[in-house]
Amino acid sequence: MIKGLRSAIYPLRVPDLQAAKAWYSQVLGQEPYFDQPFYVGFNLGGFELGLWPEGEPGTAGCRVYWGVEGIEAEVARIVQLGAQLHGKIEDVGEGIRMADLRDPYGNLLGLIENPLFDAHAVR
Template sequence: MLRGLTTATFYSPDFEATRSWYTEVFGIPPYMDTPGYLEWRIGDYQHEFGVVNSAYAGSELARTPSPQTVGQPAGAVVYWHVDDVPAALERLVALGAKEHDSPHDRGTGFITASVIDPWGNILGLMYNPHYLEILASLKGGV
């Protein structure tokens, strides 16, 4: 039924600052940049990371329902594979995120942590051996 991540969507009341912050985090500007929506393609599979301008939250232009609490940590946590969870956490905190969940060893090589971006969205970080196994099988090596 679920075939893969298509788009993770966050909200922001400060669109200019959000564009600048995530451009710094990802190292590339958004490929879609409109007054109501920003989108980057990131990672090994070019997953879509979107940000809706909070001014449009719940409107037809947002094309997504309004979150329960814009500006407060809420909702599901989407974990993104990173090669070094503590280093990624440290970099995001240095860029202005707040630590939400410190690194935890979940066993068998899985490590998780999360931050709250400057606009209240939770961004999950995970070292996931399974992710690397799948990537290696699809690309013939990591």
């Protein structure tokens, strides 16, 4: 079952992800909990704000991922209900797996299985 909103990923075009990470760390008053060259994630009161440096602002918009356990089973369940897998389930490192589906109306539905993310953490 879907467990709640987990990630809002903002596509950025920045020449220096380290500078962007430092700026968001200052704005948010905390360091990221996930810090890789391809993605930086901050835990904000049980929700994630993510920085994705390869995005194109203004074209893709914000991508939202809903937390699940057992992503294969959840993808299969939602596909059975009429969605189509958009791409594949991707392992993005450290046990985190993501999938994009298209609902029957053409909208993207993002799922994320993230064993590192603590929805109960308060910072």
